Amino acid sequence: MAPPARPNLRQIAASLGLSVTTVSRALKEGPEVHPRTRARVQQAAAKAGYTPNVHGLALRTGRTRMIAAILQLETRAYMADLAKVPFIEGMTLAASENGYALSIFSTGPEEDQLWSLQRLVQSGISDGIIITRMVAKDPRIAFLKERSIPFVAFGRSETKPDYAYVDVDNEAMMREATTKLVAENHRRIALHLLTRDDETCEQRLRGYRQALTKANLPFDPVLVGYDEFTMAASEIFFESVLDLPKPATALMCSSELGLLGAIAALRKRGLVPGRDVGLFVRDNTRLSKYLAVPLLAHFVDLAQAGRLAVDALLRQIDDPGSPPTQIVMPGHFERYSER
Amino acid sequence: MAPPARPNLRQIAASLGLSVTTVSRALKEGPEVHPRTRARVQQAAAKAGYTPNVHGLALRTGRTRMIAAILQLETRAYMADLAKVPFIEGMTLAASENGYALSIFSTGPEEDQLWSLQRLVQSGISDGIIITRMVAKDPRIAFLKERSIPFVAFGRSETKPDYAYVDVDNEAMMREATTKLVAENHRRIALHLLTRDDETCEQRLRGYRQALTKANLPFDPVLVGYDEFTMAASEIFFESVLDLPKPATALMCSSELGLLGAIAALRKRGLVPGRDVGLFVRDNTRLSKYLAVPLLAHFVDLAQAGRLAVDALLRQIDDPGSPPTQIVMPGHFERYSER
DNA sequence: AATCAAATTCGTATCGTTACGATTGGCAAA
DNA sequence: TTTGCCAATCGTAACGATACGAATTTGATT
Numbered sequence: 001m002a003p004p005a006r007p008n009l010r011q012i013a014a015s016l017g018l019s020v021t022t023v024s025r026a027l028k029e030g031p032e033v034h035p036r037t038r039a040r041v042q043q044a045a046a047k048a049g050y051t052p053n054v055h056g057l058a059l060r061t062g063r064t065r066m067i068a069a070i071l072q073l074e075t076r077a078y079m080a081d082l083a084k085v086p087f088i089e090g091m092t093l094a095a096s097e098n099g100y101a102l103s104i105f106s107t108g109p110e111e112d113q114l115w116s117l118q119r120l121v122q123s124g125i126s127d128g129i130i131i132t133r134m135v136a137k138d139p140r141i142a143f144l145k146e147r148s149i150p151f152v153a154f155g156r157s158e159t160k161p162d163y164a165y166v167d168v169d170n171e172a173m174m175r176e177a178t179t180k181l182v183a184e185n186h187r188r189i190a191l192h193l194l195t196r197d198d199e200t201c202e203q204r205l206r207g208y209r210q211a212l213t214k215a216n217l218p219f220d221p222v223l224v225g226y227d228e229f230t231m232a233a234s235e236i237f238f239e240s241v242l243d244l245p246k247p248a249t250a251l252m253c254s255s256e257l258g259l260l261g262a263i264a265a266l267r268k269r270g271l272v273p274g275r276d277v278g279l280f281v282r283d284n285t286r287l288s289k290y291l292a293v294p295l296l297a298h299f300v301d302l303a304q305a306g307r308l309a310v311d312a313l314l315r316q317i318d319d320p321g322s323p324p325t326q327i328v329m330p331g332h333f334e335r336y337s338e339r
Numbered sequence: 340m341a342p343p344a345r346p347n348l349r350q351i352a353a354s355l356g357l358s359v360t361t362v363s364r365a366l367k368e369g370p371e372v373h374p375r376t377r378a379r380v381q382q383a384a385a386k387a388g389y390t391p392n393v394h395g396l397a398l399r400t401g402r403t404r405m406i407a408a409i410l411q412l413e414t415r416a417y418m419a420d421l422a423k424v425p426f427i428e429g430m431t432l433a434a435s436e437n438g439y440a441l442s443i444f445s446t447g448p449e450e451d452q453l454w455s456l457q458r459l460v461q462s463g464i465s466d467g468i469i470i471t472r473m474v475a476k477d478p479r480i481a482f483l484k485e486r487s488i489p490f491v492a493f494g495r496s497e498t499k500p501d502y503a504y505v506d507v508d509n510e511a512m513m514r515e516a517t518t519k520l521v522a523e524n525h526r527r528i529a530l531h532l533l534t535r536d537d538e539t540c541e542q543r544l545r546g547y548r549q550a551l552t553k554a555n556l557p558f559d560p561v562l563v564g565y566d567e568f569t570m571a572a573s574e575i576f577f578e579s580v581l582d583l584p585k586p587a588t589a590l591m592c593s594s595e596l597g598l599l600g601a602i603a604a605l606r607k608r609g610l611v612p613g614r615d616v617g618l619f620v621r622d623n624t625r626l627s628k629y630l631a632v633p634l635l636a637h638f639v640d641l642a643q644a645g646r647l648a649v650d651a652l653l654r655q656i657d658d659p660g661s662p663p664t665q666i667v668m669p670g671h672f673e674r675y676s677e678r
Numbered sequence: 679a680a681t682c683a684a685a686t687t688c689g690t691a692t693c694g695t696t697a698c699g700a701t702t703g704g705c706a707a708a
Numbered sequence: 709t710t711t712g713c714c715a716a717t718c719g720t721a722a723c724g725a726t727a728c729g730a731a732t733t734t735g736a737t738t
Contacts, residue, residue: 006463008694019718024696034716051461055397056694059723064394066442066464073428085423089412092445101464103405103442106431122390124345125405125440231629257626264631287596290570292603347724358688363726373686395724398693 007048008056016044067095067313068103068126070116072133081229082256083284083302087154090306091130098314100127114139121149128313130154134199150316152309152325157199164316164324166309170200173298173331174207174252177280180296180333181250182215186278190223190241190248192234192258201226201254208252223248234261242269242277250278256287263293274338289336300331346387347395355383366391393440406434406652407442407465409455411472420568421595422623422641426493429645430469437653439466453478460488467652469493473538489655491648491664496538503655503663505648509539512637512670513546513591516619519635519672520589521554525617529562529580529587531573531597540565543593562587573600581608581616589617595626602632613677628675639670 013023018041026033026041027050033041058064069091071084088104095102103126107116113133117140120129128150131140138157145163153165174191181189191208193201205224212219222244225237234253241248242265251266253259259281266273273279274294281288283297312325352362357380365372365380366389372380397403408430410423427443434441442465446455452472456479459468467489470479477496484502492504513530520528530547532540544563551558561583564576573592580587581604590605592598598620605612612618613633620627622636651664 006461009696010694020694021696021719022717025717028696032716037716049461051463053398053694054462054464055394055403056723057696058394059392059398059693059725060695060697062723068440073432081424082421085420088427088443089445092443093412093447096444101407101442101444101462103440104427104431105435105440106428108432119390122345122388123393123440124390125393231626235629260626260629264629267631287570287599290574290599290603292606348726349724359724360689360726361687364687367726371686376686392724395693396726398695398723399725399727401693 006053007045007050008053009050012041012044012048012050015048016040063317064125064127065099066101066103066126067128067130067310067317068105068120069130070105070107070113070120070132072113073106073109082287086284086301086303087306090303091310092306093303094307094310098310100310100314102310114143117143121147128152128317130309130313135197136199136202138199148320150313150320152313152316154305154309155200156203161326162324164312164326166305166312166325166327166329168200168300168305168331169328170203171207171210173282174204175211176207176333177252177296177298178208178211179215181252181278181280182211182217184250184278186250187217188220188223188246188248189250189252189278190225190238191252192225192227192237192254192262194226194229194254196226204254229255229257231257231261231264234258235265236261238262238265239268242266242271248277250280252280254282256281256283256285259283259288259291259295263291283334289334291336292338293336294338295336297334297336298331299334300329305329345392346384346389347392348389351380351383351387351389354387355379402656403464403466404438405440405442405465406467406469406649406656407444407459408469409444409446409452409459409471411452412445412448421626425623425640425642426645429642429647430649431645432642433646433649437649439649439653441649453482456482460486467491467656469648469652474536475538475541477538487659489652489659491652491655493644493648494539495542500665501663503651503665505644505651505664505666505668507539507639507644507670508667509542510546510549512621513543514550515546515672516591516635516637517547517550518554520591520617520619521550521556523589523617525589526556527559527562527585527587528589528591528617529564529577530591531564531566531576531593531601533565533568533593535565540593547591568594568596570596570600570603573597574604575600577601577604578607581605581610587616589619591619593621595620595622595624598622598627598630598634602630622673628673630675631677633674633676636673636675637670638673639668644668 009020009023013020022033023041026038027045054065092102105120130152132154134153134155134157136157141157141163144151156165156167178189193204209219223241227233227237238251251262253262263273266277271277279295281295281297283299284302288297308327315322315325348359348362352359362380365377366384393404431441444459446452469491471493473492473494473496475496480496480502483490495504495506517528532543548558562580566572566576577590577600590601592601602612605616610616618634620634620636622638623641627636647666654661654664
């Protein structure tokens with residue numbers, strides 16, 4: 001009645017009149033088994049649909065063939081951070097292509113990041129960890145290093161980190177984007193960032209200021225807003241800079257959702273987005289392209305970033321001594337038009 | 340030098356002068372340990388930061404305390420299906436609250452769904468599985484049932500399934516939405532669906548047709564489009580129905596992205612979205628609300644759906660004999676305005 | 679003090695796998 | 709035939725946890 005249980009080494013060994021040890025060796029390409037025996041074993045294993053039991057293997061070898069990623073939830077559960085989707089997809093695909101499973105753990109927005117990480121490490125569930133949303137002095141780095149746990153960061157916590165990371169060159173992106181806007185004669189450029197201690201935002205702010213300095217333009221703190229990750233927050237901030245005595249003439253958004261907020265703020269004032277006021281957006285999903293608003297966009301392939309992060313992690317797991325992979329993702333500017 | 344390795348039962352037992360068995364029992368609230376001993380053990384375990392090793396536990400009990408979810412990737416890697424984010428977040432939170440880890444597996448858009456499922460089941464990695472994107476006669480159901488593997492479907496493959504599911508009442512949603520549009524004097528209502536064999540789309544089409552029949556309106560196949568999940572596809576379809584000799588006067592979108600396509604199509608023709616042409620959207624992330632376009636929206640809390648799916652799965656794992664949980668998520672209509 | 683049952687605690691086997699040392703068999707050389 | 713060596717295979721222990729039956733302690737009763 002019941003379908004055959006998952007075959008294990010013992011069953012295969014019994015069916016072939018061999019010992020478990022030999023079967024185990026034969027499946028593992030070791031040099032110590034007679035080629036004839038190896039062929040027999042591999043054939044039998046394939047026929048029985050044998051796959052090693054992850055837990056037995058993990059218990060014995062200490063390797064689980066699982067990797068984990070920790071993501072941080074948004075404040076509003078229903079509010080999608082669009083960038084997550086391609087990133088997750090890239091990671092899962094790369095993991096499964098390499099015979100690994102990817103577990104995703106979410107932490108609440110207010111939860112202590114170090115503590116969640118400790119719990120995850122403690123459970124011993126994974127061979128390595130991908131952490132995201134780096135902050136300036138990130139305590140998680142020291143924690144993982146102390147315990148020699150393979151990890152890859154999505155983002156950097158410092159300018160010259162000595163650990164593996166995949167990051168986007170936010171600084172250069174903002175420097176170039178700001179320079180491009182300046183070249184279009186914008187002199188008051190508003191910038192909307194996320195929470196203050198996020199390192200990504202610091203990088204962006206640096207790039208922005210570098211461009212201003214280079215163009216001999218003053219830095220006006222009023223034009224920079226730190227806020228949460230929603231359209232509403234973005235809209236409120238951009239409204240404030242549009243209503244200044246000397247209003248902003250260009251708006252720089254951190255994400256597609258921020259762009260929607262900016263567009264709403266403009267329309268509310270009868271301003272035509274992208275024509276009356278310049279727009280820049282960091283686009284992760286091409287959503288911005290379909291808004292039929294002329295703007296400057298910077299696109300980064302986050303699915304690829306996810307793949308690269310997993311690759312870097314697996315490399316570290318396989319060879320703990322190897323130098324940490326450090327990748328800064330290339331992105332490119334595009335000018336979306338009205339069509 | 341090296342920080343203390345992960346403590347195990349043996350170490351704790353040794354430090355207390357107890358046997359491993361007793362320590363194991365004491366941590367498990369069984370009735371057989373002296374309260375004094377239990378207190379000592381629990382205190383020592385807490386102090387040592389003990390958490391059970393997942394693999395040892397899994398090997399012995401056959402239970403892994405992991406659940407898996409299979410999601411299907413979109414055709415375009417960078418194109419986000421927004422609904423996934425809250426769903427994933429709801430699942431991970433509910434899982435971790437119950438001491439479970441959630442593994443996410445993605446299958447390519449063209450990959451055979453049954454085969455991916457087989458691989459996942461084969462690996463024996465999880466105690467239960469959440470499957471999504473049900474098709475009309477879904478072979479995965481029989482596969483999982485045969486092997487008595489606990490599972491919950493997000494969506495239904497039939498009208499009266501005998502397995503656990505969490506679904507949205509797409510049929511009622513579309514029936515009511517269509518009825519509302521008819522009440523606003525729309526007579527030619529266009530409907531954009533996804534791929535043809537997706538059961539969700541069938542449900543929506545049924546609701547749409549029911550409303551038309553009830554209102555004595557003819558069903559015009561030209562007004563129904565099946566297409567992929569992008570703004571571009573949506574835009575093309577809605578353009579086609581706007582350019583008919585007898586054009587559509589209301590557009591029904593399957594998702595936020597579809598709505599963006601619809602709006603683009605309208606603007607291109609100089610039509611004011613929501614005023615010149617009626618709009619309906621199934622909104623999963625409140626994104627539609629911030630477009631400042633007057634429209635009829637139906638909002639479903641997918642984060643909650645994710646939680647419920649996990650709850651249902653855990654119930655089934657804990658008590659395999661219990662009747663399968665069947666939940667149809669409530670949603671509600673909202674009228675978003677221009678503000 | 680002796681007895682007995684109940685309350686606690688302990689010891690051993692086991693899940694599936696691999697590491698490592700021990701054992702077997704075959705074959706060539708003496 | 710005996711010896712020695714190498715190739716091939718085997719047996720046992722171990723990873724960390726729990727189940728189950730056995731052993732010990734406790735405490736009340738005679």
